[in-house]
Amino acid sequence: MSEQQQPLDDLQHIKRMMERSSRFISLSGFSGIAAGLCALAGAFVANKKIHCWVKGDCTMEALIDMGGIVLLNDLLWIATVTFISAFISAFFFTWLRSKKNNIPMWGSATIRLFWNTAIPLMAGAIFLIRMIQLGEYELVAPGCLIFYGLALVNASKYTLGEIRFLGYGQLTLGIMNLWSIGYGLWFWAMGFGILHIIYGIMMWYKYERQISTSAK
């Protein structure tokens, strides 16, 4: 019996060590859920802002103060706050998980994941900033989704492989959005909000559920 167990244990040990040393596997499903909720909250606030602007429900002083550019500024602020809060909450749950599993968070696998996600995102950010400068606002939401999707597909080689499918989802939404100009915020909420939450729940179900039920 133990003779059969030994080689199997050895192979599992090898597999575990290969994964731990090459991929960043602590990414928690809760991170996806938290980031998705932040995105939905951000989209909700942005939607209110846009409505207030378009319908003219804003107070008189506010309208006088604002000269077109203010709405854009507000939206950029909302986007920035949303991004930072999503990042922090995502980081928090992943940090918790890596602590629980006793896996060091800052190894070469993390650095590799970081750069391979950051490069497409940074290129996308510069591209979008330039687009805003040129006044192509309609393309900002699809641009966000497409560059983010590409970053995720690239990142999937360095972390849980399933994140690739989240990337495909973002890419699909981004491309669809190119032909549905004007619904950017809805696509944005779908991609950054709903898809993240669905992905987070699925990842939690697949990788973390057993741990929490067996730990009772």
Next chain:
Amino acid sequence: MNPIKDLNKIFDSRIRLGIMSALMVNAEVSFNELKELLDITDGNLASHLKTLEESDTIKVQKGFVGRKTNTTYSVTKAGDKAFKAHIAALEEMIRSTK
């Protein structure tokens, strides 16, 4: 037909197995990363690395990061071959005892 004879004695330690697994999927791994990954003491890790090095399974590169020494390890061609043969032998053992 006894696959056990194909098992490499070098890899009968869990720690050396772990070191090899990490080196197989990374171009090079530093001493400190291995230490974190395996969660063992410096002395223990060093002695296992020495065993692997002396059998020409891995090679050592000594470098500097700033003024600190940075020693990294990578598999040799012979080591790569030996490790793959070892995995194949493990698989064979499982298959034959089924």
